[in-house]
Amino acid sequence: MKVPHPEYPRPQLQRDSYLNLNGEWFLGHHKQGEPLEYQHKIIVPFSPETKASGLGNFILKPDEVLFYKREFEIDANFLKEITFLHFGAVDYSCICYLNGIEVGYHQGGFLPFTFDVSKTIKVGKNEIRLTVTDPTDTGTQSRGKQKLKRGGIWYTPQSGIWQTVWMESVSNDYIKSIKMIPNIETKSLEIEIDTESDVVSIQILDGEEVIAEGSKKHATLSIPNMILWTPENPKLYNISIQTKDDKVFSYFGMRKFSIGYDGKFKRLYLNNKPYFHNGLLDQGYWSDSLLTPPDDESMIKEISLMKEMGFNTLRKHIKIEPLRWYYHCDRIGMLVWQDFVCGGGPYETWKVAYLPFIGWNTDDTKHRFLNRTDEVGKKEFISEMDQTVKLLFNTVSLAVWVLFNEGWGQFDSIQLTKQLKHLDSTRTIDSVSGWYDQGKNSSDLKSLHLYYQKLKVPKKDPRVIVLSEFGGYSLKTEGHVFDEKKLFGYKILPDKATLQWEYQKLIENELLPLINKGLSASIYTQVSDVEEEINGLVTYDRKVVKFDIPFMKELNSKLKFN
Known part of the structure; x- marks a missing residue:
């Protein structure tokens, strides 16, 4: 069979060593304590709740366990001093065994993680086993919009492996990570390299031409004839970094x-000039594969279509994508607003929808009102905030961090905004998108959600004004809906x-006049239909584009600063 998602999964730290473990695995599905039996075959990296996995016939319950198993061969030439087993994402809690020996445990459903398997890997046949549990919305962990009783704006839950599984083998002096900070004023790139090696060689390339070189682990390199990155001209530079026995490739803008x-x-x-962010809410759900994109080409096609329509921004909503999605935004030219994944206790509709609609506000340091009393869940969110920033820091297109959305799991947003700014001072922060704003000094943005009201902006708020959700105009497309x-x-x-x-009336009569009244960004809902939601520019199966592309492009050409 053709291996799904065969592409190298980490574009900004790429090396030659790569073994993709996607494809057919064995899967057991049992209540906790039942005898183990592998009843199914499953196509990884698709969750068992999806059609793309070859299953799609059950939802994992909180008292059930998934058991994954796969055999694979290792050639002697593959192995170096250290071997890593990588998981792009597994929802939610997993224990991993290699050749019968436990090699690691992980909690968290949306971020990549790695196990050092140097002592357990062997030449020839090897066997991975993975056990997975997932409380979904019965727990307080970060879970996004998954709900066991799906419906409306809450979606089918999924579990288990949902991003690429792969291995690499490296030398002792391997390059662990790189951090790149561009400075357009000094026309230079600051780079920090984490490696045990004392010998480092850096080359920056424009196409095939080497334009800068360095030899320090913490270096600042000048960029001659610098070309700025913008959505209109997404110029990327390549970079290679080498130690005695390791070499990685990356890029920056x-x-x-x-x-x-x-x-x-x-x-x-953007680049010291006012730049209107004209964007779409992008939830990253797919009809046959839920959170996992069907393939690399589907991501490219969707980002390219939105750009062809004239949009320059995607707000990635309550989800961390595979790293290749961000790579495609970088090279195609699409700004990204990145939400953190929400968690906490149950989201009570009267608290997170009805009360804000009539103007109610609350102090989010009082955790009981928004069901954020569980200390474990809060600590996990803060840890994941740190991990997410480290994971995506080098993303060229990432312009805005969105900390909380509509009160879902919101807590201590003023303090967490300060912590986030300490982690990353190079980007703008939308602390509370929608409502439960904590005051004029709490966030970089005054962030509005307007669906049922006429579009308007506040007159006296000193912050940048953004419309981070609006619209949601809907059309049922016969033969292309999730539920008739x-x-x-x-x-x-x-x-x-x-x-x-x-x-057209919404954009021309309501949105456009707001730009001259202080509006700096608009995020229309949304890229695609998702399950019962039929408010996408395209259908859930991506087979029908509901709007004429020239029509959208013409309207979007007007949404800019004069």
Whole structure:
């Protein structure tokens, strides 16, 4: 069979050693304590709840366990001093065994993790076993929009392996990580290299031409004839880093995200100039594979389509994507707003929807109101915030961090904004997207969600004003809906012509005038339909584009600063 997602999964730290372990595995599905039997075959990296996995016939319950098993061969030429087993993401808690020996334990459903298997790997036949449990929304862990009783804006839960599984083998002087900070004022790149080696060689390339070289683990290299990265011209530079026995390849872009004053309002700036972020809410769900993109080409096609329509921003909503998605945004030219994944206790509709609609606010240091009293869940969120920033720091296109959304699992946002700014001072922070704003000094942005009200912006808020969700205009596309009887949308329209007419009125009559009143960004809901939601620009199966591309491009061309 063709191995799904065969591409190298870590584009900004790429080396020659690579063994992809996606493909057919054995899977057992049992209640805890039942005798083990591998009843199924499953296609990794797709969760068993998905059609793409070859299963899709059950939802893992909190009292059940998944048992994965796979055999694979290792050639002697593959092995060096240290061998790592990588998982792109496993939801939620897992124990891993290699050749019958436990090699590691991990909790957390959205971030990559690695086990050192140097002492247990062997030449010839090897066997991986993995046990997985997932409490979904019965726990307080970060889970995003998964819910055991799905419906409306809450989606089918998934479990187990949902990103690429792979191995690499490295020398003792291997390059553990790199951190790259571009400085467009000094036309230079600051680079920090984590390695045990005392000997390092750095080369920066423009195409095939070496334009800068260095030999220090913490170096600042000048970029001659610097070309700035923008969505309109997504210029990337390549970089190679070498120790005595290791070599990695990466890339970077010369760009700067900041906040400035244009004489009337605070604005989002790109490369020291005001830049309007015209974007879409992007939840990253797929009809046959849920959180896992079907393949690399699907990601490329979707990002490219949104850019062709004239959008320059995607707000990645309550999900961490495979790293190749960010790579494609970097090279295609698409700004990214990155949400952190929400957790906490149950999300009570009257607290996270009805009360904010009538103007209610709350102090988020009082954790009981938003069901954030569990200390373990809060510590896990803070740890994952740190891990997410480290994972995505080098992403060229990532412009804005979104800390909390609509009160879901929100707590201590002022303090966490300070911590996040300490972790990454190079990007803008949207501390509370939607509501439960903690005051004018709490966040870089005044972040609004407006679906049922006329679009407007506050007159006296000193922050950058953004409309981080709006619209959600909906159209049922016959033969391309998740559930014929259950449809969700903020404004359901009867046909394409009416949809486009209503959308045009919304943009031209309500949104466009707000730019001259202080609006710096708009995020329309959304890229695609998701399950019962039918408010996407494309259908859930991605087979129908609901809007004419030239129509969208013409409207989007107007959304910019004069």
